[in-house]
Amino acid sequence: MAKRGSFGGFAASDGPKQLTLVADLTIANTVSDLILGDVREHLPLERIPLQGDVLGLGTTTSIDNGELTFLQDSASTSAIWRCVAHDGSIIKLSPGDGSGHFPYVCFTRDASTLRRPVAIESLGPTEEAPLQRLVAEAIAQGQRSGTLESAPIYGVRMLTHWHELVITVASKLCMGQQRRNMKVAASEAGSSTAGQSIYDMLQHYRLAPQPTEKTNDPIRYLGRAMQWDCCGFFDTEPELGRVTVPQPGAHLHLHGCSTDLAYGGHLHHEHASTRLKQLERLWLYPLQTFSALGSDMAVEDLSFDNGMIRFRVVNAGEMDVSDVGVAVVINDRYSSRRYIRIPWLSAGDDEEFTLSLSLPSGKQLITVIADPEEIVIEAENRRNNNRLDLEVQIS
16 A cells, blocks of 8 residues: 555554554555445544544545544544534544444554644745645755654644635545446446546535625635644655545645634645635654555355355454445356345454255355455455355255
């Protein structure tokens, strides 16, 4: 996933639902995974440690669509705020409330020791300056002066004041299933959609001192909340699609909330209408090591006895999975397969199945395949255990 840095692992803590981080940045799926659509993998809120200065961003479930913003809750804790798609409002998430299952989320460990404050005056005038350029210049200055280590990805916290700000909020998880379809088939209807920027397809909102005088403005006006607390990442290789949209030059991915906690979302800092008034504070965090969480479906303990087939489907990965299919195939005849669907299987859990199976006399091959359509995002070297074969002799 990354060319530089190392993907460290993670170790389970004493509690079954929380990660003990050993890497600077943990990525559960990637932005590239998300924009392909139909993500079936989720990381629960309970497994994200929020002690200390934890940076992160992500997207919520298809049930309650929106963006995730990680803000400091106090000097010793951080909190995750969900930005609501239909009105741009925000809600503070609490573990156990049932709303925290994230198809894409990336977050740091407590990054307090990595925090590198930037002297804003060294950047020159910040009014009307492109935000990405200011962050890039701050990184370059820090490296030249020796106060900032070189890193593949930098965490970013900033306090900003705006003349005008356009934000977007994800209004659907499937940013374009056409993108995935185009790998195997051309679609005249899908080519235009696939060519659009991901942000063109999201709900847009405008923050400004006054509403625009245009009566046909496609961007909905929210209000006058012009100071924003922001958190995100600057990727030196955005084409990899780890924490930013996989496009050349799209280095900065930034989510935020207004400081009055009225609104939140993805800061569309590159939008033509967005105009910065003042960059009030900027902290950078050099992130060297990464941990990639993934899925790993497996079939185990396949047996046949007295007309009954038994097997277990195991979620051996680090992500919860939803709506996963299991196929039972006899003698490679997929047209007559038996099919089971698992609504939800948490990381580390398994489910046992028993099916009656009438087989003719002679040698028969029973095959059980978890996720036969390969909808769950798994590394190729993890797919070997998705299928299990059993030869039986029926007298």
